[in-house]
Amino acid sequence: MTSLNLRLDAFDNTLFYSTVMENRTKYMVSRPFLLNTAIAESLCQLYGGYLVEINDGHEYTVVKRVLEGAKANDDVLVGVTDEFQEGVWRYREHKTQTVTFLLWDNSKPEPDGGAAENCATLGADVGWKLQDRKCYDNTAHVRFMCEVENA
Numbered sequence: 001m002t003s004l005n006l007r008l009d010a011f012d013n014t015l016f017y018s019t020v021m022e023n024r025t026k027y028m029v030s031r032p033f034l035l036n037t038a039i040a041e042s043l044c045q046l047y048g049g050y051l052v053e054i055n056d057g058h059e060y061t062v063v064k065r066v067l068e069g070a071k072a073n074d075d076v077l078v079g080v081t082d083e084f085q086e087g088v089w090r091y092r093e094h095k096t097q098t099v100t101f102l103l104w105d106n107s108k109p110e111p112d113g114g115a116a117e118n119c120a121t122l123g124a125d126v127g128w129k130l131q132d133r134k135c136y137d138n139t140a141h142v143r144f145m146c147e148v149e150n151a
């Protein structure tokens with residue numbers, strides 16, 4: 001039996017399309033999968049991280065650079081939700097922290113889904129601005145991004 005780390009490394013390439021290190025934080029962009037937030041979140045946790053939480057404009061710039069470098073042309077699930085209280089956006093992992101950075105797509109404008117859309121993706125066709133959307137959708141192919149601190 002190979003070690004857990006070796007098995008995780010082998011699994012890595014199946015799940016993830018691109019991994020970038022920045023300031024001792026690892027950003028991992030998944031391959032496209034059906035939109036399932038619980039599975040995405042669990043996979044990030046398996047790698048010691050969480051769905052990416054964008055705390056400020058600097059981190060947003062880093063995330064955008066990672067996505068542009070990966071040439072990812074699917075929407076990308078991130079770690080904010082308003083499922084606990086409609087309209088109040090929280091980080092999924094750091095639930096008690098105030099969300100300090102939300103750059104919504106203002107072309108529609110977003111968020112526009114009310115109680116039907118409690119998760120959020122960075123939109124590939126709107127310059128990686130944020131759009132609220134369903135947390136589960138078997139008709140949607142998205143990527144997700146994990147953030148692993150002190151990687």
Ligand SMILES: [Ca+2]
Pocket residue numbers: 082083086087113114115116117118119132
């Ligand atoms: Ca909502």
Ligand SMILES: [Ca+2]
Pocket residue numbers: 110111112113117131132133
């Ligand atoms: Ca929406």
